[in-house]
Amino acid sequence: MVTHPPDADLNRVFRALADTTRRDILRRTVRGEVSISRLADDYSMSFAAVQKHVSVLEAAGLVAKTSAGRERLVRALPDRLALVRSCLQQLEALWVHRLDQLDAVLSSPQE
Amino acid sequence: MVTHPPDADLNRVFRALADTTRRDILRRTVRGEVSISRLADDYSMSFAAVQKHVSVLEAAGLVAKTSAGRERLVRALPDRLALVRSCLQQLEALWVHRLDQLDAVLSSPQE
DNA sequence: AGGATGTGTAACCATGTGGTTGTGTATTAG
């Protein structure tokens, strides 16, 4: 069970997505760049907490920050979602394969 | 920020997927029912640890257990993955929308 | 210059997580 590097990445991405606030931040930064304090305005938690959420998303590669004067603009990055999609697709492919096998068993003559 | 019940579900599902061992268990139980001890044979951790992983997957609705004599057979459930897919799809739809807006801006005459 | 705003960082706390061991209880095998 050597955990491939991509495995660790996948863990971080799923982990980052497993929080309502972070998913919301992601939705908001998909539409365009938003500063951290403007993000923080809409949540009932401290600025530092929102900052932490952003840094979790950043560590997962789901978001990037760019400096603009005294504020940091957060924008969502689409690339890492492909990782998740491929993981799910792989799982669902196995399901399809199982169903195929079931079909084969049901439609083949008894042994 | 009233977290809808589905939000909590989504959190649990993503959280459950954010672990290499659990994703592996999921892959193995997609193909067909596997007992917990047979699952545990292939990981370098205690039986109880694997049991916990299974129960996390179960709480997330990704897996179900059925009694068969003294063993519990674990099988993967496909339904909850649809939740994840729709969440990602929604996010990516927002991205597409942003790109559309960008295109519109770029192709429209200056103001 | 000086104050307001935006951010980064550190310390701290409660709780959750991933792992362990130990014990109890069914169920199967001899």
Place this chain on the structure above:
DNA sequence: CTAATACACAACCACATGGTTACACATCCT
């Protein structure tokens, strides 16, 4: 019946996580 197997459950531990507050620093505004 007894022993081994498969599981459930609880207690425990180290560490991560999500939150807080406090403080330092940079940047903008007047």
